Amino acid sequence: MKRIAKRYIWIAFALAGFTLAVVLVVVPALQWRAGIEATYENERHEQVRLIGQIRELEIRRARLSQDEGQIPLWEAARIGEANARIQQALGRIGDESGLSFQSVIPSNPGDVPLVTSVGFRVEIEGTFDRIVSLLGRLESHSPPLLIERATLRRLSRPGERSSQPLLMVQLDLHAPVDLLAVSE
Template sequence: MRFSAGFSRAAAIAGLVGFGVLIWAAVISPARDWATSNKVALQTSRVEAARLDASIQRLEQEKAALGIETEFSDIWQARQIGEATAKVQAELGEIARAEGISLRSIAPLQSPDIPFAQAVAFRVEAEATLDRVVALTSAVEFHSPVLIIDRASLRRLTRPGRISPQPTLLMQLEIMAPVFIGEGEP
């Protein structure tokens, strides 16, 4: 009898332990794994929500900036593209003369595509000393209405027997100017 009572107790304890392990394996462990994966997913979605909020805020700022009335004082204005071409070409010649540069050539290029405006473009070629090239490019870049140096090519010229404190350069600039073409007075 003692043997069967001890065996019954051991079987009961083993049954309870087995039942506990079964509950652990079937309920508690999956629930804990589920809770952990939900915490990770929640943290990931919080990071994504913060990223999306920042993106929304940036887009709203861009939308507000586009909604503001456009200021045309820095854009060339003309009634026709031919008039704009003549204005910009004449101004480029004036800038070069003011900087002491005689242009070799100034040739119109195909109009580039830029957002919100049309544009005219020119290839300007000249020989000048380094200090005059710097002065010209600075004058073009800070000009109002806007002139944009889209591409530049500089090459040092060597002339035998000619000594100069500044190197002489062959300069080729591709310059574009955004233009607003409108009816009536620009």
């Protein structure tokens, strides 16, 4: 009977040792492997994303070299026509940003070398996030709208509560114009 009990005790110790080995060696090894596979998968997705960005940049570079680096200009037969087109574009940009300009006043065009340009002083009031959206749209607009100077003031109105600060923005804009591009 003691032999059978000793045998069961040895079997129990062997099973406990095997279980301990599995828990201490095999489980961490499997977790390590799963972590490596997840990292590999993440890196593979990142590689695919970067390859896509490289292709986009190559396409943009090809387009730029086709244009020979020329910047698109506002085209008009006369300065008055250019002013009207630019004011329409500013209105669209404001609408897309959820804002409306309080004033759009033609101003001194400033120094834009080698081209004729028109200038505007614009004032707009809105929340911070909408102003940021507007500035992004102005920056990426084609033909270009160049911001010469920007003045931002935070407004505080009694009784008005908003999660975003309210700003008054004054921008001096310049737009390069090609008056010869359109024949009369």
